[in-house]
Amino acid sequence: MRGNLYILLQVIVLASGKTTIHLGGLFVMSGEHLFWAGSVYPGALLALEDINNRDDILPDYYLEMVANDTKGDAGRAIHSLIEMALTPPTKIMLIGGAQGEESIALAETSKWWNMIQVIPATATPVLSNRQRFPLSFRTRMSLLMFTEVRLAILRHFEWQRVGIIYTNDQSILTTVRTLTQALLEANVTLVASEQFSSTVAPSYQMAKLKESGARIIIALAFTYIDVRLLFCEAYKLDMIGPKYVYIAQGHSDYLYWMEEDPRVTCSAEEVTTALQGLLMIGDMMYRPDGKATISGMVSEVVCPTCTREVTSHNTFARRAMPSAYPSIYSSRVAHGKPSSTLLLL
Incomplete structure (x- = not known):
């Protein structure tokens, strides 16, 4: 039923007893947009690693992400999304995109699969329309x-x-x-x-x-x-x-x-x-007061790791990383807590 939000979840049980849940990731890994969006993918991988290594976040689950390179192009992004949606295993959430037109195109399309989309690097005001994009959320503030x-x-x-x-x-x-x-x-x-x-x-x-x-x-x-x-x-x-x-x-x-x-x-x-x-x-990407975020971590702890993980030649690219990290963490919020918490994103 189109009016109801439902997810057909294909799960894999690991030898450790943990259930694997899959995320779809569409990132800029190459091309002209890499200079400013190149840290989103490494940031997402870092968050994925941290969540899987912690016992207090989704302790019974193991997160795995299937990621593709969109180059910031809307056409490539839609092609990858359709391929992800039609190819097992089922992805319960989409992380992406980066460039504005790309993110809008993904939001317009992913909702027909009732797929929750978390957008880590797009500030376009268009995505603030909750009626048009009911299943799309983002971790970066609107312009x-x-x-x-x-x-x-x-x-x-x-x-x-x-x-x-x-x-x-x-x-x-x-x-x-x-x-x-x-x-x-x-x-x-x-x-x-x-x-x-x-x-x-x-x-x-x-x-x-x-x-x-x-x-x-x-x-x-x-x-x-x-x-x-x-x-x-x-x-x-x-x-x-x-x-x-x-x-x-x-x-x-x-x-x-x-x-x-x-x-x-x-x-x-x-x-x-x-x-x-x-x-x-400009937007402040790191919390400056030293207080822990919803993840239980503080910026001073995460930031050195960001700098080490991101290989970009300039500090500007690293600015996208702090919005990428919580986009993965939101999978924990969506799966382990009431949906109203996700709206806070």
Whole structure:
């Protein structure tokens, strides 16, 4: 029956007396998205190992994961999902994906098998729709939750006039609509709102922002090449220095603006100059207060292990690991506790 949630579970009893339950995992293991999502798979494996080695978490069960590489591509992800769903053993839960369109496609499809999906690395607001995606949960916060952060910054500095520039990605468009309404309700004047195509220099749009007189500019860019293109144009138009403030989202431990790219007609030093005074906001991936999480572990204990396990060349990739670890732990919550606990994810 479509209206009821049910799982046909194929189990294997090990010689140890433990029952094996299988998870399906769809991760970025290669390709262009590896630089930021490459730590999700190692993080999931680490959590799997920790749970299986502990006697206080699902003591009568052994977790095993069948994993495939999607390269962050929605088509490859759907192909792997269908293959997993039709091939024994039965997977009681899906862990994945990473890239936004990929995760949405998986959420749209996996629900027809009544398969619970836990998404470890996607922040797109689209997945917050519980009616559309009733069986999909995630361990990373939605981009929409940063709306109040931006408003708090505006209130703190008493800024009353802002401009917005953003890329035409689905996730960003949803964020812009929510932010625009929030600005209206907060009596903040939106003097200009400009959209540009991803990976194309926003020359015209930045010129329009300058013409509008916007000095406080909220930048919503989907990719890091978009960020470099945007601030390259800011440099060319002299929209930099103490008269301008940009509020953008991201992390500064990975110096992505220093990378040369033929599509960006500014040097790394020029882009860096344009970034001076940038206000950057981002999600906190580790709990900083030293308190134990639901797993009974603290960030200071898990973090050194993350660093050792992840072989990525930059610290930015390791940021995805803390959201991958609890995605596997949620299998314990789903199997060993009431479903209402899973909603807390």
